[in-house]
Amino acid sequence: MITAIDLGLIYAIMALGVYLTFRILDFPDLTVDGSFTTGGAIAAISIVNGLDPWTATVLACLGGLIAGTITGLLHTKGNIDGLLAGILTMIGLYSINLRIMGSANVSLLRADTFFSGLREQKLLGTWVGPAILAVVAVVVLALIIWFLHTDLGLAMRGTGDSPEMIRSFGVSTDAQKILGLALSNGLVAIAGSMIAQYQGFADVGMGIGMIVAGLASVIIGQALIGRLTILRAASAVVLGSVLYRLVIQIALSAGLNPNDMKLISAVLVVLALVLPQWKVFHKVPAAFRRRPGVTDTAPSEAAEPDFEQPDFASKEER
Numbered sequence: 001m002i003t004a005i006d007l008g009l010i011y012a013i014m015a016l017g018v019y020l021t022f023r024i025l026d027f028p029d030l031t032v033d034g035s036f037t038t039g040g041a042i043a044a045i046s047i048v049n050g051l052d053p054w055t056a057t058v059l060a061c062l063g064g065l066i067a068g069t070i071t072g073l074l075h076t077k078g079n080i081d082g083l084l085a086g087i088l089t090m091i092g093l094y095s096i097n098l099r100i101m102g103s104a105n106v107s108l109l110r111a112d113t114f115f116s117g118l119r120e121q122k123l124l125g126t127w128v129g130p131a132i133l134a135v136v137a138v139v140v141l142a143l144i145i146w147f148l149h150t151d152l153g154l155a156m157r158g159t160g161d162s163p164e165m166i167r168s169f170g171v172s173t174d175a176q177k178i179l180g181l182a183l184s185n186g187l188v189a190i191a192g193s194m195i196a197q198y199q200g201f202a203d204v205g206m207g208i209g210m211i212v213a214g215l216a217s218v219i220i221g222q223a224l225i226g227r228l229t230i231l232r233a234a235s236a237v238v239l240g241s242v243l244y245r246l247v248i249q250i251a252l253s254a255g256l257n258p259n260d261m262k263l264i265s266a267v268l269v270v271l272a273l274v275l276p277q278w279k280v281f282h283k284v285p286a287a288f289r290r291r292p293g294v295t296d297t298a299p300s301e302a303a304e305p306d307f308e309q310p311d312f313a314s315k316e317e318r
Contacts, residue, residue: 001246002127005242006129007195008245009133009134009136010195011217014036015213015237023233025156029068029211031089032210033090035063035185038064039060040207047111048106060192061190067185068186069182072085072182077174101202105203105204106201108201118132149230223272224240248264248265
C-alpha cells in the first residue's frame with residue numbers, strides 16, 4: 001500500500017498535466033503517452049552519462065515542453081484536429097525515445113537518483129517516502145493553482161471555457177493552447193523522469209496507457225469532491241491519483257493478473273464516468289459542491305463552472 005501511495009503521488013504530477021488540457025483547455029491531448037516516456041528516457045540517459053538527478057529532471061521537463069509545443073503548433077498553425085495532432089506527436093516520439101535511449105530500456109539500478117539515499121537507508125517502502133513525495137505533490141499543486149489565478153492563467157481558463165469571448169478581449173487563443181499543451185507535457189515528462197528513477201529503469205513502453213491513468217485520476221477525484229473552484233478541482237486530481245493507484249493495488253492483491261492492469265484502468269474510468277449519472281450517487285458529491293444557503297437545482301442548471309463565482313452577500317451580511 002505504501003508503494004501504491006508513492007506511485008500515486010508521483011503520478012499526481014502527470015495527472016495535473018492532464019488536468020490542464022482535459023479540464024482547463026478542453027483539449028483531448030494524447031501526446032501524454034509519448035511525452036511521459038520522453039521524460040523517463042531523457043532523465044535515464046542523462047543520469048547514466050553522469051548528470052545529477054536535478055539536471056536530468058530539468059532536461060526531461062524541457063523535452064516535455066518541446067513535445068507539447070509541437071502538438072500545439074500542429075493544431076493551431078497546421079490546422080490539424082487536436083486529437084490527431086496528439087496522436088501524430090505521440091507516434092513520432094516513440095522513435096525519438098528509442099533514439100534517446102539507444103535501446104528499448106536503460107537501467108538505473110547502480111546510478112545516483114532522487115531515491116538512492118532513501119534506498120540506501122532502507123526508508124523507501126516506509127512512510128518517509130510518501131511524506132516526502134506528498135510535499136513535492138503539494139508544491140506542484142500550489143504552483144498550478146497560483147498560475148491559474150494569474151492573468152495568464154485566467155486567459156487560459158477563458159480559452160477553454162469560451163474561445164470567442166476571450167478573443168474579443170484581444171487574447172490569442174492559439175498562443176494559450178500552445179502554452180497550455182507545453183506546460184501540461186512538461187509536467188508529464190517530470191512525472192516520467194521520477195517514475196524512471198523510482199523503478200530503476202526507463203523503458204520505451206512505459207508511457208502506454210498514461211492518458212487513461214491521467215483521465216482516471218481527474219475523473220475519480222472530481223467525481224468524489226467536485227470541481228466548483230480551481231483549488232478543489234486541482235486538489236481532487238491529486239486525491240484521485242492516489243485513490244486510483246490504491247484501487248489498482250487492491251485489485252492486484254486480490255489475485256488479478258498483472259497483465260490485466262490496463263483493462264482494470266479502463267473499467268475504472270468507465271465506472272467513474274457512469275456511476276455519477278445514477279440518481280443514488282447524486283447526493284454524495286452534491287454535499288461537497290453545495291455552497292451555504294444555495295439550494296439544489298436541476299441537473300442542467302447545476303453544471304459546475306471552472307471559474308469561482310463572485311460573492312453576492314448583502315451589505316448587512318458583509
